Amino acid sequence: MSKAGDLLVRCCNSLHRLPSLLLCFCLILLQDSFINYYLIHHLALEHLFWAAPDLVVLILVIVCFRMTAPSHFDDEQNIDHSKTYVLVWVTWLVMQSILSAKVIVICVTFAAELDEEASFFGPNTLKTSIALGSCIFVLLLTSQHDAPPSSERKRYIEELTGTVVFDILDTADILDVMFDADNRPGLGTGLPEVILFVAALNLLIPTVPLITLSKTKFGLEKLSKRMIYVHRLLMVLIINVPNLIVRMTMWHGFSVGISPFILKNLILIFMTAYEFYEHKKEKFEMHEEEKQRELQEFGDRNGNEKQNATSNDHGDQKDSEKRLSKYSKSSHSDDEIHFDIENRMVTGI
Secondary structure, three states: OHHHHHHHHHHHHHOOOHHHHHHHHHHHHHHHHHHHHHHHHHOOHHHHHHHHHHHHHHHHHHHHHHHOOHHHHHOHHHOOHHHHHHHHHHHHHHHHHHHHHHHHHHHHHOHHHOOOOOOOOOHHHHHHHHHHHHHHHHHHHHOOOOOOOOOHHHHHHHHHHOOHHHHHHHHHHHHHHHHOOOOHHHHOOOHHHHHHHHHHHHHHOOHHHHHHHHHOOOOOOOOOHHHHHHHHHHHHHHHHHHHHHHHHHHHHHHOOOOOOHHHHHHHHHHHHHHHHHHHHHHHHHHHHHHHHHHHHHHHHHHHHHHHHHHHHHHHHHHHHHHHHHHHHHHHHHHHHHHHHHHHHHHHHO
16 A cells, blocks of 8 residues: 555656646636536527636646646755746636626526526525635645645645635525525515625635735745734635625524524634634733743842942942951040150159
């Protein structure tokens, strides 16, 4: 088993990530083909024009994989790393902008008419096609770095992108009500537009962590811990709070059935908020310890100054006593000399 695994690794290394490229290429092609079929079959043949932007996306993906192949990174003179890293978020932004436009067209025109029993190309196939974006994101992300599994660089990348896969699946799930012919008419005129806006935003938001990673060269440079927590907090709030509000509105305002993904929204919001609190608590405790240390050093310094002053006072007092004693002895010696002279004078007389 070990030899087979080693052989597989050598084979993949020799192919320079070609298997990942082929899998990513096939998933994008499958996603585009399925969604384009819905547009052409239910609307008009003119929607074949979507093939042009889809082709641009495929070319961008191939270039993205090609530029990050190990052979290129071995020669530092042949590649501009900053331009290479920028390409990945540009590719994702273009890809998801096109997908969002297609999804909006489908949901506005014929999504509620899709019947799961009438054809294989029903609501579930469409939602699955949208959810394929999660797999595409993982393949596109892993093509940009070769960080070891347990390295600090790998943990840094996961901290910034760990929830993206679930957010894309959440997007496919929140669109479920748009395919429900029974409940959709009761949503009114404003909520369907809000749902489509939130779904499109969810598909585009992963561009932000990709931009952050490209700026930091996918972990070769790093943000501060504080910025990482702020980044994660904003990402979670921008995606999960709107999803939670939409689901609660459909549940309590329109009595529409919701999925267990509402728990995902709640869990991620509370977990990220708690982690941010833990970070602030750690910083607060560090500041308090630093203040205590400074106060202790200040107290020790004052104590040493007082001790030195007391020692100096004792020294001055001893010097004064010595001078006084010396003066007393000198005065006593002078008195003895005068007394001796007087005695000699008297004896002489």
